[in-house]
Amino acid sequence: MADAPKKRTTDIGPPHYEQFLPPAIKKNYGQWKYHEILRAGVMKHVAENGDAVYTVRAGGSRLMSIDKIRMICDLADKYADGHLRFTSRHNIEFMFTDEKKIDTLIADLKKIGHPVGGTGPSITSIVHTQGWVHCHSAATDASGIVKSVMDAVIGHFENMDLPAKCRIALACCLNMCGAVHCSDIAILGIHRRPPKINHDLLHKTCEIPNVVSACPTAAIKPTTVNGKPSVTVDEERCMFCANCYTVCPSMTLNNPLNDGVSIWIGGKVSNARHEPMFSKLAIPYIENNPPRWPEVVEAVVNIIDVWKNNARKYERIGEWIERIGWPNFFKLSGIEFGKMHIDDFKHAGLTFKRSAQLTY
């Protein structure tokens, strides 16, 4: 890129956060003593000096119009002196010192379609990605599944009725834009067929050495087709990751007949009790079934129900399954175990059951 013209303002970074802090937050910054969750979505934080701040958390839609942002600003002006924040999972929080505002704010939020909840042992917003709304790589839509699943589990958003937090995430392809790989439940868009190669265009759009080295399984080899440099894919070795497509537009993976989602469970991020864990494969494939992906919704609901009915307090999904063992999880959930569940990538050997500690 050429140098920027002299007088343009550049590299100013974001505005300083301090100007945005609600007054009671600014005053007690670093002086918090403890907190309580008063009910789902409502918290009270108490400072060393006794000051209390109330937080109301509303489910965010993430994909939001400026119209909605303005409505939310209206509520912030009305209830919180024009202050608000978004959480790391895209929910919206209002903070104020007057406890009495809580109920009316919640009622006003409901009016514009935003439920309150997501604190404590509950389900909070699903972290997700672009899907068919914006990304070229998507094997499924993001927002449609998220909406359908949240509609089904909203009871667990509005009530803290689960053994522990349950963090759901969705990514529309293996690039996994989010912490999908470390979620209690992850919904992942997948392809099931090798790339279709546009041999006429490839040499113009892609750097062949980059393409070759992009493949995790070394399935791609350089070749010449109709006199033009191109690549071939050893279809036996391809596991449809689409990494070649990421570096080369002439190798499309998208395939309406075969794309779909897989479900992964038992990951977590916090260090509480168990160290962070990756999610593990539960269901290898469910067809794309827009607009509401009922099979995906059912699968997620089933996993949550089985967990809720069997886990002990504070056990996140991965911790629960680690205690009861995966054979019991498959038995209880009715999900079938098969070859695809068995790891065959780099560290596969370490996932084999290397002991006689077994359940039947």
Add this chain to the structure above:
Amino acid sequence: MADAPKKRTTDIGPPHYEQFLPPAIKKNYGQWKYHEILRAGVMKHVAENGDAVYTVRAGGSRLMSIDKIRMICDLADKYADGHLRFTSRHNIEFMFTDEKKIDTLIADLKKIGHPVGGTGPSITSIVHTQGWVHCHSAATDASGIVKSVMDAVIGHFENMDLPAKCRIALACCLNMCGAVHCSDIAILGIHRRPPKINHDLLHKTCEIPNVVSACPTAAIKPTTVNGKPSVTVDEERCMFCANCYTVCPSMTLNNPLNDGVSIWIGGKVSNARHEPMFSKLAIPYIENNPPRWPEVVEAVVNIIDVWKNNARKYERIGEWIERIGWPNFFKLSGIEFGKMHIDDFKHAGLTFKRSAQLTY
């Protein structure tokens, strides 16, 4: 090999074990109800019908002369109707039904130099290998270190004064003839210099493709030296495993100046409580110091002492360290942590500390 002549007896396998079983064992085979450890090295097994069998376990020397075997046979004749057995860790067991024989048998064993013990939460015989007594591959002796260590820890053989079982093993090279890789404490002979290649002989004694493929780090390449086919070793990649030597006598690793032992800890085999675990590197290198390897003895005794003084009941070394964390182990033992402790082989990445669960 040529076919065997017709009348030779072949492929008869071992004698049937039944003929060797002590009468009370034969009678109650499969009918045992429970056992008690009466004291170190002495057990009582009780059958459903109330029959009791007493077992006295004597420390074995493993490397034994026929003279000693005959003395032991004399004791078996005297106390156990001519029956005896060896354990999976090379100890010697006598079984009989008359409780009163226990003390005199123990006294008689002492006379021929065999202590009694090794049951329950104790140290039992060290499983070991050939060393300089018989093997071409040995980076250290086996029997000499074993004798020196057992002399120092015999108190824990004759008394059940440890938190749990402590299984020590020794292997004189990385071939690890034994379960050294899964021991509470493993003493392992190691080389520290790359192979010396005899280029004149190599093409006669070794198959070059086998040699090349034997190297875990791909350090060996075919080449020609003085007109003869041979190999070169990239010394930067060599980590002295001696696998090339195993397949090729013309690549010696033995080096009196640099050979020695390393100490590995925290492995186990049983499924009790924790699943089986590999041993982990504690001390990367101690010089060979025959005849009694005092530095090795001291290192082993130190590890046992630190464990004994800090572990909880039933915690084997690996379980104890897993609870307190490796940083605490290094602190308590005074062993220094360094680059060599950090894995750099195939699955190294999985051994990095991938969480904020830390002790200081």
Add this chain to the structure above:
Amino acid sequence: MADELPKTPMLDELEKGPWPSFVSEIKMAAKRSPASKDLLGILERSYQEKIGHWKHGGIVGVLGYGGGVIGRYCDVPQDFPNVAHFHTIRVNQPAGWYYKTDALRKICDIWEKRGSGMTNMHGSTGDIILLGTSTDQLEPIFEELTAIGFDLGGSGSDVRTPSCCLGKSRCEWACYDTMAACHDFTKNYQDELHRPAFPYKFKFKFSGCPNDCVASVARADMSIIGTWRDNIRIDQKAVGDYASAGVDVTKEIVNLCPAKCMDWDGKMLKIDNSTCRRCMHCINVMPKALRPGKDTGACILIGSKAPIVEGALLSSVIVPFIKMEPPYQEIRDLVERIWDLWCDEGKNRERIGEFIQRVGLGNFLEMIEVEPAAQMVAHPRENPYVFYEEYFEEGEEEAEN
């Protein structure tokens, strides 16, 4: 503007149900924006055909910057001309995602004029995402954004917009000031953020305690997680209150402590802080009774990422403990040593985590001049393939390197 919305029978199904509907959002925007109207149409077609209609990439941006804009074109511009271009703009969010409404409204105004009116609040990395505009609007948008005090985020092989948990602003457990640190790093690395010059992307995330509320351990090349070195502060009376209020201290806390370092006799809660792993569980359950220690700071972990290419990674410990005080000079020095090395030796599209996997942690530490510490490993090596670097030479007595 766009009067009549296209027919979207499938999408309409997604206006039902209690959770906020993104379809309703797009419809709101579509009332005013032709781009959002075509977005509705093209999305409905994707739902019918079960395939996306966006073409692969295309480099667009603003002058002097290499990152911050994701180029996007649809593959059926004849049918949906208003989303022929549909670029995304990433904007650095303020630390902790706090806003005043006037600032937000100004962004909305720009976006009403120059974009689709659709946003993500926020993107997965943490940026404000302005979703859908055309190439000719980029410079004006940039000018207007900077005028109201906002700047672009990262994309491509550069520093990505750092993010942080709300830390000391509202959380009693914050062991350092995450928002201050996040803001400082974002400002300090503006050049690296806007002008891609690395082998690949580099993300910072700041969490105030091991609860890790920005998931830094899973998705940051450098994860800076608050912790403490001294003892957990206990208010024994408050423990008793929890017990009286029905908390089963043994079952819910002592037995779930991963370090097995707690003891509760019904009166006194004891913690062996020498083996406590600072997991936060006991503190989480009894916030009024237990608090992190006072000697607080952070541990730094490095290298997490999504699976592509070599498999997903979690960050791993590189600095077991460090005090977090501006200007964070020690961390800046470390970061710069790491970047220098990675820029010299890293391969194209090799994240720092993958680089460490390739060269080995021990070697990496040597190259960046950091001493190995036992906290950096889950456990020492299990395989005996040790590269001994010291040995005796014939005739020598001392070991040499």
Add this chain to the structure above:
Amino acid sequence: MADELPKTPMLDELEKGPWPSFVSEIKMAAKRSPASKDLLGILERSYQEKIGHWKHGGIVGVLGYGGGVIGRYCDVPQDFPNVAHFHTIRVNQPAGWYYKTDALRKICDIWEKRGSGMTNMHGSTGDIILLGTSTDQLEPIFEELTAIGFDLGGSGSDVRTPSCCLGKSRCEWACYDTMAACHDFTKNYQDELHRPAFPYKFKFKFSGCPNDCVASVARADMSIIGTWRDNIRIDQKAVGDYASAGVDVTKEIVNLCPAKCMDWDGKMLKIDNSTCRRCMHCINVMPKALRPGKDTGACILIGSKAPIVEGALLSSVIVPFIKMEPPYQEIRDLVERIWDLWCDEGKNRERIGEFIQRVGLGNFLEMIEVEPAAQMVAHPRENPYVFYEEYFEEGEEEAEN
């Protein structure tokens, strides 16, 4: 014979101390055997020089057998002519290592006449090891051994002598008859044991319960470990007796149960057998009160080995549960399918465990016609690199392979 023993000042140090001395053993043998006398001498030299004096290998054996003898020559035959040859003979031990003294004495007599008089009782694999003889003695030794009912063990790329814990002979926990199974397999595979025809060695070990007293999980290509499918048998009164006798049931048992599936209220011990992992701990601690269930059998694990070449392996589950009844036909069939595959597709010096690592467990199961079971993995895959084998073809509705 050998009257005067060589001077061995260093070795003499190893006659001191309470543990049985191997030096004293060699000295005893050396009184009669010139080979053992030279063994003393050459070993003293090794102690002085800190290096072994044995040359690499050399193939020797008995007619018609390919295994059972390890050839060994010293590299200083001029100084120690009596260990110029010093071959080892491996002899199949009887299952469980039980002997009558007459059998042992007969072996000693042969070895007095034809060898060094030194033995290992036993070798690491489990064989009787007769240590040190010369090539001309091999055939006579073999003839005399078979005459008293003993046969050679394995060496090289063949089945190695199987071994087992003492199982039902003296242990109340044995879930199947290990000695019977070990004897049966040893007899059944005599041909494979004596005539190397595999890519590499293959070891069987039989343990009667998950305590695994022959360390099978760490050092057998096939580890057959007893277990049960039904419920642990509890004698509640006996539990109470242990508690009265001072066992802290909560601390020593319930809290150490890896499945966290036990509960003790001071009166009644409850076990949730559906999640019990059959680890044995509770049974180990209270053998009078707890016993394995009655629906007993074994789980079969495959593939453990020492580190060379690709790193050490522990065996992993291939048959979660099987009844153990002679003639063990199902296991034999499985073993033969595995051997056929491995002989066809295994590389030179590739143990079965490494073979599985290379081809993948899923593929391996397919090739040996075993259905995948959740018990075979510690957990399902974490990476999304799934080889989907089923998909729809254009125009189809059903999935195909």
